[in-house]
Amino acid sequence: MDGQSLDGPGRAGRVRRLVARLALLVLAAAALYQGLWAQFAPRSFFYDFPAGLTWVAGDGPYNEHLVRDVGGLVNGLGAMAVVAALWMSAPLLVANAVAWTVYAVPHFVYHVNHPLAETSMQRWNVVVLTSEVVLPLLGLLGIGTLSRRRHARMLEGR
Known part of the structure; x- marks a missing residue:
């Protein structure tokens, strides 16, 4: 049984791991797109x-400090998603999702309650913001790819 994933041998575990990793990398790319832009070109981002x-x-009015800080925070989330995608460890995947x-x-609730004036843009905004909730949860699929032996060791606290 060693080497088999918790969700069965072979293909199912690889598919779960691939979906988790892709979800996290898409999430990271979107975050770093926003974060790097906001942090290094705050006026343009605003x-x-x-x-x-x-x-x-x-x-509201432009605030360089606020825009740069938010950019840095989103970059941090993006970096966390990259690290979780690379290591695929349960603690990292859970921390990333939390x-x-x-x-x-x-963020989603704010934008739903303060919609953009143009309806078609608001629809896209809701899609993107929904992905920021769903993609980290898809990353949790990577947890099910632990081997039975590794899972048993984790439960025993070793």
Whole structure:
């Protein structure tokens, strides 16, 4: 039984691991796109995010400090998703899902309650924000790929 995943031998475990890893890498890419832009070109991010559509500027005056700090925080979440995707350990996958949920759920709620003026843009915004909730949860699929022996050791505390 050694080397088999908890969800069965072979293919099922590999598929779960691939889905988890891809979800985390897509999440990381989206986060780093936003975060690097906000941190290193805060004025451009404020007035042009995303792709020239000025979604951020509609919520108040420009604040470079705030935009850079939020960029750094989103970069941190993106880095966490990359590390979780590379190591695929249960503690990292859970920590990543918790951190993203703490960030993404209130972010989603805010934008649903403060919709963009253009309906088609609001639809896209909701899709993107929903992905920030769903993708880290898909990353948890990687937990089921532990070998039976490794899982038993974890339960025993070794």
